[in-house]
Amino acid sequence: MGLLAIGTPLDWPSAKKVASHVREWGIEQLLAIWRRAKGKERDALLWGDEIEYIVVALDDQQRLVKLSLRQADILHALAEDEELIKQGGGVPDLNGEKAPTNKKRAPTFHPEFGRFMLEATPGQPWGIDFKDLLDVEQDMKWRRKIAKEHMEANEYPITLTTFPLLGDRKSLVPYYPPHGERLRSQFVPDEIANPHIRFPTLAANIRSRRGRKVELNVPVFHDTKTPWPFKDPTVDYDLHEFPEDADVRNGAAKDNCVYMDAMAFGMGSCCLQITFQAKNIDEGRKMYDQLSPLGPILLALTAATPIYKGFLVDTDVRWNQVSGAVDCRTREELGEVPLKHDRWRIPKSRYASNSTYISQDSRLRPEYLDPDLVVDEDLKAKLVEGGMDDLLATHFAHLFIRDPLVVFEEDLKELDLTKTDHFENLQSTNWQHMRFKPPPPGNDTGWRVEVRPMEIQITDFENAAFSIFVVLITRAILSFNLNFYIPIPRTTENMETAHKRDAVLNEKFYFRRNPVMRPSASPQSGRNTPEPRHDRPSRPGTPLGPVEDEYELMTVDEIINGKAGGFPGLIPLVESYLDSLNVDVETRCELAQYLALIKGRANGRLWTAAKWIRHFVREHKDYKMDSVVSDGLAYDLVKAAERITNQEGRDGFAKEMLGDVRDES
Amino acid sequence: MKLILSTGNIMEGGSSIRRDPTQKSNAELVASFRNNFAAHSLQTDGMVNGNGTAKTHRSNYKTWTHMADDGRMELEVPKLSFDRSGLQEEREQYDITLKLFYLSGAPIEKRAVQTREAVNLVLKELHMPSLNLLIISFPGIYFDEEEDCPDKISTRGPVEAEPEPLESQIETWKVLEQLHKEGIVRKLGIAEFGHDRLQTFLEKTTLRPSVDQINLRDCCSVPKSLLKLAKSQHVELLVHNDCSNVLPRGTVRELLGPGPDGAGVLAETTKPEEKQKTLHGEAHAPEEGLKGEVQPLWVVKYTAVVKNRGVVEDKGYFAVAELTE
Numbered sequence: 001m002g003l004l005a006i007g008t009p010l011d012w013p014s015a016k017k018v019a020s021h022v023r024e025w026g027i028e029q030l031l032a033i034w035r036r037a038k039g040k041e042r043d044a045l046l047w048g049d050e051i052e053y054i055v056v057a058l059d060d061q062q063r064l065v066k067l068s069l070r071q072a073d074i075l076h077a078l079a080e081d082e083e084l085i086k087q088g089g090g091v092p093d094l095n096g097e098k099a100p101t102n103k104k105r106a107p108t109f110h111p112e113f114g115r116f117m118l119e120a121t122p123g124q125p126w127g128i129d130f131k132d133l134l135d136v137e138q139d140m141k142w143r144r145k146i147a148k149e150h151m152e153a154n155e156y157p158i159t160l161t162t163f164p165l166l167g168d169r170k171s172l173v174p175y176y177p178p179h180g181e182r183l184r185s186q187f188v189p190d191e192i193a194n195p196h197i198r199f200p201t202l203a204a205n206i207r208s209r210r211g212r213k214v215e216l217n218v219p220v221f222h223d224t225k226t227p228w229p230f231k232d233p234t235v236d237y238d239l240h241e242f243p244e245d246a247d248v249r250n251g252a253a254k255d256n257c258v259y260m261d262a263m264a265f266g267m268g269s270c271c272l273q274i275t276f277q278a279k280n281i282d283e284g285r286k287m288y289d290q291l292s293p294l295g296p297i298l299l300a301l302t303a304a305t306p307i308y309k310g311f312l313v314d315t316d317v318r319w320n321q322v323s324g325a326v327d328c329r330t331r332e333e334l335g336e337v338p339l340k341h342d343r344w345r346i347p348k349s350r351y352a353s354n355s356t357y358i359s360q361d362s363r364l365r366p367e368y369l370d371p372d373l374v375v376d377e378d379l380k381a382k383l384v385e386g387g388m389d390d391l392l393a394t395h396f397a398h399l400f401i402r403d404p405l406v407v408f409e410e411d412l413k414e415l416d417l418t419k420t421d422h423f424e425n426l427q428s429t430n431w432q433h434m435r436f437k438p439p440p441p442g443n444d445t446g447w448r449v450e451v452r453p454m455e456i457q458i459t460d461f462e463n464a465a466f467s468i469f470v471v472l473i474t475r476a477i478l479s480f481n482l483n484f485y486i487p488i489p490r491t492t493e494n495m496e497t498a499h500k501r502d503a504v505l506n507e508k509f510y511f512r513r514n515p516v517m518r519p520s521a522s523p524q525s526g527r528n529t530p531e532p533r534h535d536r537p538s539r540p541g542t543p544l545g546p547v548e549d550e551y552e553l554m555t556v557d558e559i560i561n562g563k564a565g566g567f568p569g570l571i572p573l574v575e576s577y578l579d580s581l582n583v584d585v586e587t588r589c590e591l592a593q594y595l596a597l598i599k600g601r602a603n604g605r606l607w608t609a610a611k612w613i614r615h616f617v618r619e620h621k622d623y624k625m626d627s628v629v630s631d632g633l634a635y636d637l638v639k640a641a642e643r644i645t646n647q648e649g650r651d652g653f654a655k656e657m658l659g660d661v662r663d664e665s
Numbered sequence: 666m667k668l669i670l671s672t673g674n675i676m677e678g679g680s681s682i683r684r685d686p687t688q689k690s691n692a693e694l695v696a697s698f699r700n701n702f703a704a705h706s707l708q709t710d711g712m713v714n715g716n717g718t719a720k721t722h723r724s725n726y727k728t729w730t731h732m733a734d735d736g737r738m739e740l741e742v743p744k745l746s747f748d749r750s751g752l753q754e755e756r757e758q759y760d761i762t763l764k765l766f767y768l769s770g771a772p773i774e775k776r777a778v779q780t781r782e783a784v785n786l787v788l789k790e791l792h793m794p795s796l797n798l799l800i801i802s803f804p805g806i807y808f809d810e811e812e813d814c815p816d817k818i819s820t821r822g823p824v825e826a827e828p829e830p831l832e833s834q835i836e837t838w839k840v841l842e843q844l845h846k847e848g849i850v851r852k853l854g855i856a857e858f859g860h861d862r863l864q865t866f867l868e869k870t871t872l873r874p875s876v877d878q879i880n881l882r883d884c885c886s887v888p889k890s891l892l893k894l895a896k897s898q899h900v901e902l903l904v905h906n907d908c909s910n911v912l913p914r915g916t917v918r919e920l921l922g923p924g925p926d927g928a929g930v931l932a933e934t935t936k937p938e939e940k941q942k943t944l945h946g947e948a949h950a951p952e953e954g955l956k957g958e959v960q961p962l963w964v965v966k967y968t969a970v971v972k973n974r975g976v977v978e979d980k981g982y983f984a985v986a987e988l989t990e
Contacts, residue, residue: 127973128973480677481677516682568682579683580970582762583904584902585902
């Protein structure tokens with residue numbers, strides 16, 4: 001998201017009036033991109049990871065931890081680091097892009113929604129050369145080191161998904177009182193968000209469009225001494241400044257839940273995202289589809305979010321909180337009142353699991369598609385008229401059912417078809433778990449797919465492991481032409497399942513039984529078939545069985561490590577892929593460490609961060625078995641995270657989570 | 666008569682996917698041949714039975730194999746057709762690796778011919794003029810790791826041969842050097858060489874191997890002496906998961922024989938007790954398979970990987986055996 005563009009943002013009532021205008025221009029821009037780039041071919045695999053940090057300030061004397069709101073200062077310090085810029089690093093939003101003077105580009109840093117957050121990416125994209133894969137972890141460590149060097153001595157970039165005390169009305173430095181005009185949150189100040197005009201506008205317009213504040217209710221973890229029914233004791237029912245202050249008096253805070261009321265509670269979560277460049281548009285569409293069913297599995301495997309606003313909660317992941325934090329749907333769209341003014345009921349938030357398959361793949365059966373998909377038929381017709389095929393047109397016409405949230409007045413004067421601002425306005429505020437990204441104008445970047453469900457991990461070893469695992473999965477998918485299709489509603493259900501406490505151990509997920517094409521008994525299907533290697537049409541005369549027979553409920557262990565006589569397992573698939581390549585001894589052993597972590601997480605031998613943190617809290621001397629994570633406990637937890645980041649279990653601490661994998665190196 | 670067995674591209678059918686970590690690793694090879702033979706020989710009958718599965722029967726091998734027309738005694742199982750296979754991109758996009766297994770019991774003096782034959786088959790299959798890497802695997806050599814690795818033992822396959830003398834290996838190497846000189850192969854490699862053997866080999870060859878491929882699986886215990894030698898001599902140590910004895914005795918017969926899993930190319934070897942049965946008047950289907958003794962000569966495994974995308978586009982095997990009456 002480029003931040004340099006500054007203009008006059010429209011408030012919601014004005015933005016709403018020009019929404020159709022922005023959408024129509026967005027569609028025109030999309031068609032221009034599509035015409036320009038649909039024939040783009042033979043792009044290399046390039047990929048990148050994004051690591052998000054929370055910046056905390058520690059007070060060792062008083063054993064206190066606070067969120068540091070100094071993002072802007074830190075970014076400026078990074079942007080002014082001559083040495084870093086000479087190496088191609090820095091802050092592109094402030095420095096602009098500069099060519100590096102030496103070979104290996106230094107990492108770059110980016111602002112994020114939360115004013116306490118920082119995002120870092122490698123200075124240049126990774127390739128598939130195995131030497132590159134082994135550089136990933138070192139680069140992540142380098143990023144963390146650089147970030148730390150540009151902070152105060154008592155500040156640390158940590159990779160917990162959420163700050164355990166966010167919303168406690170006090171743990172911020174510098175301190176700002178909650179309850180500002182933009183967010184109207186009773187827990188966090190407006191200053192919690194990045195001050196760039198885009199972010200407060202986004203938050204305000206979501207609230208405004210919705211007609212009330214966002215509403216997050218996370219089930220509290222019911223411990224032995226948790227008061228029951230649990231009524232969030234931090235909720236203030238006596239505020240009377242803004243109309244939204246009445247939300248809680250109207251039942252916004254639910255029993256037995258931790259209640260939160262601002263975008264920062266969701267968009268302030270850190271995640272691990274990976275973007276892949278595809279060979280061409282077809283490969284991009286295929287990867288988008290095939291990775292989609294893996295989303296909930298990756299979410300469950302990386303679970304790291306058991307605390308909100310100073311309470312242990314009964315869920316393990318951030319996803320639904322982010323979803324709720326940017327849910328701009330009106331009561332009509334939510335189906336709470338009959339449709340009168342709005343165009344349709346919308347089943348999902350703009351931040352949700354994805355709802356489309358887009359690959360022109362003969363294996364994509366119509367039964368897999370989402371029967372509840374909402375599509376703007378007029379915009380779809382325009383895309384089809386412009387030459388786009390039905391599937392892809394449906395995808396974008398689905399994303400374009402949303403309103404643009406941040407519109408700058410200056411951008412509405414003239415339609416510039418060489419730009420993509422209006423298209424990106426909608427595209428980049430549809431935060432689905434997979435994102436299909438067209439080539440940007442002005443450079444040689446190709447069609448890309450972004451994998452978004454994973455939670456950030458405490459150590460860079462883990463973050464590298466999950467990144468590389470996903471990269472290898474994509475290569476296995478393309479090499480073996482794997483088929484993971486299941487009906488989209490099953491993936492939506494899986495996403496919910498992934499939230500449950502210890503879902504990785506106890507829950508079952510819908511997953512396709514057989515990912516490979518069956519060797520067929522027809523003589524036409526042997527090696528010498530005239531059809532192209534991929535996407536051969538389904539053979540006539542072989543009637544497909546019921547869709548329900550193609551998938552079943554599996555544990556994460558079965559999906560990752562395989563099931564005797566059934567699904568081969570994602571790790572064995574990756575290993576089979578590696579068996580087909582020339583890999584040197586050193587690389588294979590490094591990769592084996594990463595794969596061992598994933599295997600261990602899936603079979604329960606190694607704990608997720610969610611389980612480890614929950615355990616840490618419950619074993620802590622200050623914990624009173626009442627779900628409350630006190631200030632001192634939060635301080636110790638953050639200190640523990642910092643220790644784990646540095647030691648990676650080598651000192652025996654957090655072995656439950658990391659195992660012995662690191663001992664051998 | 667010579668039998669040329671082929672798998673075609675095995676990437677999509679799933680036969681190159683490890684189903685069970687403890688399985689013998691020539692399972693890929695066996696399953697690939699079996700699948701390809703089945704795909705060519707099994708006919709689906711029109712009717713689908715109550716379970717939704719179609720009934721199949723095996724057609725006579727003569728309908729799906731091919732005997733060379735020019736009088737050479739070569740039977741392709743199944744019939745080869747090079748006009749449709751091949752890779753999608755330009756030569757430079759690919760990393761093409763070929764691993765040639767010389768089998769025990771095959772005549773060593775014929776290796777020059779066999780090596781060319783194997784290389785040519787693969788180049789024809791891939792529609793490419795040259796290879797990046799040719800690795801040769803001699804029979805009877807097993808790489809020994811320093812530590813015991815229980816996983817590994819199962820991947821060796823039965824020990825059926827003693828390693829041949831180094832002299833004959835060096836003799837064979839000259840064939841490869843020639844292919845390199847002709848520009849057909851860019852890099853050469855050997856497999857399973859431990860420190861001592863590699864050292865001697867390096868001393869006695871002019872064009873030295875750039876690769877030593879060892880069976881390591883997940884046990885990362887390479888002897889330090891080998892690591893050091895490889896590093897100092899710029900020999901890359903690569904990992905593989907193939908059986909050293911890739912085609913144990915009887916495998917070809919099992920694959921081609923008349924049994925339930927066989928392709929029906931070879932006839933039953935007549936055993937005394939079966940004669941007995943026939944004497945007692947039991948009905949016996951007329952033998953239609955080929956008769957004789959089978960001697961496997963070599964196996965070649967090939968992979969073509971799109972370099973800058975890491976996608977394995979083609980992978981397969983050829984095996985050649987001699988059938989003597």
